[in-house]
Structures are given as C-alpha cells and as structure tokens.
Amino acid sequence: MPFTLVYGDDLHDFPRLGDEMLRERGAQFKEKLGWALHIDEAGRETDEYDRLNPLYIVLSDDEGQHIGSTRLMPSTGPTMIADHFAHLTDGVAISSSTIWEVTRFFVSDRANRRAAPALMWAGCDFALRAGVEFFVGVTGAHMVRVFSACGWSPEVIGRADSPDGEICACLWEVSEALSDKLRARAGISPNAARLTVHRPVREFSALAA
Amino acid sequence: MSAALDAIVEKLSTIPDLSGLGDIIEAIRAAYDVDHVYYYALSLGLNVPVFRDTRGGGLTRDAGIWRRDGRSIGALSYSADWIHRYFEARFDAIDPVMRGAGASFAPVDWAELDWSDGGHRRFFQEAHDHGVGNQGYTVPVRGPNGQFAVFTVNKTCSAATWSNLLNVYRTDFMLLAHYTHQQALRLAGDETPEGERPLSARERDALRLIADGLSRAQAAHRLGISENTFRVYVDSARHKLGALNIPHAVALAAYRGVITPQ
Numbered sequence: 040m041p042f043t044l045v046y047g048d049d050l051h052d053f054p055r056l057g058d059e060m061l062r063e064r065g066a067q068f069k070e071k072l073g074w075a076l077h078i079d080e081a082g083r084e085t086d087e088y089d090r091l092n093p094l095y096i097v098l099s100d101d102e103g104q105h106i107g108s109t110r111l112m113p114s115t116g117p118t119m120i121a122d123h124f125a126h127l128t129d130g131v132a133i134s135s136s137t138i139w140e141v142t143r144f145f146v147s148d149r150a151n152r153r154a155a156p157a158l159m160w161a162g163c164d165f166a167l168r169a170g171v172e173f174f175v176g177v178t179g180a181h182m183v184r185v186f187s188a189c190g191w192s193p194e195v196i197g198r199a200d201s202p203d204g205e206i207c208a209c210l211w212e213v214s215e216a217l218s219d220k221l222r223a224r225a226g227i228s229p230n231a232a233r234l235t236v237h238r239p240v241r242e243f244s245a246l247a248a
Numbered sequence: 249m250s251a252a253l254d255a256i257v258e259k260l261s262t263i264p265d266l267s268g269l270g271d272i273i274e275a276i277r278a279a280y281d282v283d284h285v286y287y288y289a290l291s292l293g294l295n296v297p298v299f300r301d302t303r304g305g306g307l308t309r310d311a312g313i314w315r316r317d318g319r320s321i322g323a324l325s326y327s328a329d330w331i332h333r334y335f336e337a338r339f340d341a342i343d344p345v346m347r348g349a350g351a352s353f354a355p356v357d358w359a360e361l362d363w364s365d366g367g368h369r370r371f372f373q374e375a376h377d378h379g380v381g382n383q384g385y386t387v388p389v390r391g392p393n394g395q396f397a398v399f400t401v402n403k404t405c406s407a408a409t410w411s412n413l414l415n416v417y418r419t420d421f422m423l424l425a426h427y428t429h430q431q432a433l434r435l436a437g438d439e440t441p442e443g444e445r446p447l448s449a450r451e452r453d454a455l456r457l458i459a460d461g462l463s464r465a466q467a468a469h470r471l472g473i474s475e476n477t478f479r480v481y482v483d484s485a486r487h488k489l490g491a492l493n494i495p496h497a498v499a500l501a502a503y504r505g506v507i508t509p510q
Contacts, residue, residue, distance in 0.1 A: 170418030
C-alpha cells in the first residue's frame with residue numbers, strides 16, 4: 040500500500056490521486072455522512088483549509104488508486120477545531136507548536152482492514168519524527184470507535200449533538216509505542232522505507248517576497 | 249522536554265534585547281552538542297522595520313545579531329565569512345534548506361532534500377568547507393501577518409549518530425524554534441505575538457489554579473478534566489500569551505490582569 044505525502048501547494052503534481060481524494064471526500068462526508076460541505080461541479084470537496092497548504096497523507100492501492108487519506112495542519116495556524124468547534128473544548132482555541140490537527144480522515148469502502156491502521160500509522164510516525172506530541176481533531180462518534188478498534192484510542196475531551204449526529208473533540212497521543220503498534224496492525228515491516236514528503240524541484244520564488 | 253531545554257528557556261526569558269539571542273544560540277549549540285545553530289527570521293510580521301538603519305540594505309552585525317534589509321534578523325553560530333559569502337552569492341535563493349522550509353510546516357531533515365543538482369552540491373560542499381554540518385534539521389515557524397522564521401541545528405557526523413540525536417531531541421528543537429521566535433517578537437516590540445486572541449474562561453481558570461499552587465493533577469481534577477486535556481489547555485494559553493513556559497505564562501497573565509491570583 041503506497042503512501043503519498045504531499046503539501047497542498049504541490050497537490051497538482053498528483054492530478055489523478057488528488058482528484059480521486061477530493062471526489063471521494065465529497066462522496067464520503069457530504070453524500071454518505073450528510074455534512075453540509077461545498078462540492079464543485081466536478082464533485083471535489085474542498086474547504087478554506089485546503090488553501091492553507093496543509094499536508095495530505097494519501098494511501099493508494101497497488102494500481103495507484105486512492106483508498107484513503109487525511110489532512111494535517113499545525114495548530115499554531117488556523118484550524119477547524121479552534122475556528123468552528125471551540126464549544127467542544129470549553130471555549131479553548133487549542134494552539135501549540137507540538138499539537139497538530141487531523142481532519143478529513145477516511146478510508147474507502149474498497150479498502151481492506153489494514154488501510155485504516157496504515158493511514159493512522161503514517162500520521163503518527165510522521166508527527167513523531169517532527170517532534171509533535173498530540174493530534175487534535177473533531178470527528179463523528181462512529182469514527183472514535185474506528186480509531187479505537189485500530190489501536191489508537193483518542194481521549195474524547197468534549198462532545199456535542201450536531202445536525203450531523205454526535206460529534207467529538209478528540210486528543211490522540213503520539214508515541215513510539217503507538218507508532219509500532221499501528222505499524223504492526225497495518226502489516227508494515229519495521230524495515231520499510233521511511234515516509235518522505237514529496238518535494239518538487241522548482242524555481243525558487245515565493246519565499247523572499 | 250529535557251533539562252537542557254529548561255535551562256535554555258530560563259536563559260531566554262532573561263535576555264534584555266535582541267542581541268542577547270547570540271548567547272542563546274551558543275548555549276543551544278553547547279547543550280545539544282551540535283556544530284552549528286541558527287535562528288533566522290525572514291519576517292517578524294511587524295508593521296515597522298525591526299531596525300531603522302538599513303545601511304543600504306546590506307548585512308549588519310550588532311553584537312550577537314545579524315540584520316538584513318531592515319526586516320530580517322538572525323542569530324547564527326556560523327563564521328562571519330560564511331554569512332557574508334552566503335548572502336553575497338545569493339545562496340539564499342538556491343539553498344534547498346530554505347526552499348524546503350518555505351514549502352512546509354513540518355520540520356525538514358536535510359537528508360530528505362534533493363541535493364542531486366550540481367549547483368546544490370557545490371553549495372553544500374562550500375558550506376561544509378565553512379564548517380556547516382553534513383547532517384541538519386530545520387524547523388519552520390510561521391505566525392500572523394506573514395511571520396516566517398527558521399531554526400536550524402546541524403552537525404558533521406554519521407547518519408546513525410544524527411538519527412539518535414534527533415530521536416531524543418526533536419520535540420526540544422520544535423519548542424526551541426517557537427520559543428526563540430516568540431522571544432524575538434517580544435524583544436522586537438510586539439507585545440501580543442499571537443494576534444491578541446483572548447484567553448477563554450477555561451484557560452484563565454487553568455492558569456489561576458497553577459498560580460494558586462495546585463499540581464497539574466489537582467488542577468485537572470478541580471476542573472473536572474483529564475490531565476492531558478489540562479496540559480493542552482495550559483499550553484494553548486501559554487502560546488497565546490507568547491510565554492516561554494508555564495510560570496512565565498502565569499506571570500504574564502497576572503501582570504496583564506488576565507488572572508487575579510488568590
């Protein structure tokens with residue numbers, strides 16, 4: 040199961056995979072779960088956070104087709120949990136250099152049972168190697184059970200009813216032990232190559248602007 | 249978080265002005281046994297230049313701090329020769345480290361960058377000849393109003409030695425990058441580094457309980473939340489206050505009248 044780690048600004052380097060991810064996100068979160076999300080005429084779901092250069096972790100099958108993905112952002116910048124769901128966290132806009140937010144985590148119905156722990160492992164391992172200590176995220180109560188079943192139980196720090204069902208603010212600890220456990224559940228070898236972020240070689244321009 | 253980090257944060261909280269950052273960089277270099285350390289803020293996001301005398305936009309050095317173009321500041325352990333050479337040759341325009349950090353929010357391990365281009369290899373070799381380590385780690389820091397800074401540690405050693413060092417100290421480097429930046433913002437004259445996001449009642453409660461002398465476990469229990477949740481709330485408050493550690497956050501909150509200790 041190949042992983043692609045790519046920043047939003049470089050997603051166009053993976054036109055097919057990016058397109059599949061955003062379409063499946065629309066199918067999953069709007070059509071299946073009924074969330075009030077914006078979908079463009081091509082069926083792609085995007086929101087304002089996709090424009091802030093988040094990191095996507097995309098899992099594909101051996102044919103290169105998208106079977107699961109998630110989106111990571113630092114909590115020191117704008118996040119969904121601070122901007123829209125602070126009522127779940129006692130009004131606290133969570134913000135810390137060692138906490139990242141995870142959003143839009145899902146695996147396709149076509150994926151096998153190793154896909155979810157594989158995606159969780161990738162997020163946990165990448166965060167671990169960045170010195171991050173926790174993930175936060177808001178998710179439906181059903182996803183709390185999915186995470187727990189895969190071996191990465193979140194601590195639910197707040198919950199509320201919403202038009203889309205019960206939603207939970209979750210806190211996941213990042214640790215070496217959890218990374219090892221998720222990797223084993225995903226059936227990935229300890230000797231597997233390290234995940235690296237796609238870094239295109241491009242003309243240097245924006246930085247000094 | 250390590251004892252080394254605590255000592256540096258303590259020192260960082262006492263420097264009187266930006267030129268004190270030079271001592272901090274040296275302290276980090278000694279504490280973590282790396283060859284070089286730098287903090288370089290391309291922009292502090294302030295409305296005014298961080299210094300008035302641009303001297304033709306060139307590089308200037310004032311005690312422990314380098315300044316450039318009226319906007320950028322840096323505290324670097326590199327030799328003056330290398331710093332002048334770097335900017336005169338416009339290496340900042342091709343440096344894969346700056347490019348990698350500019351394109352990501354996660355830290356960048358130099359080994360993961362693409363050095364295959366001939367120009368990049370020559371740059372890397374020249375840097376190495378000036379004492380820059382062959383292994384390096386760079387943490388990008390961003391904030392409101394286009395703030396962008398990088399914090400780097402590097403060392404000449406084997407990949408295995410480097411990997412062991414990072415495995416122990418990654419979180420320290422993440423925190424040092426952000427703490428150094430927050431202190432630079434404050435010393436450059438920005439009193440509300442995080443854009444004046446007010447503390448919630450819960451964050452004020454958490455700080456007040458610490459000010460009253462309760463332990464983390466006691467305070468969490470009092471608020472009816474878990475210790476991890478308490479930790480996240482207190483760290484969020486610390487970050488918004490621009491404080492370097494929890495005692496500093498409590499002191500700042502009391503000083504600004506955000507909390508009134510009993």
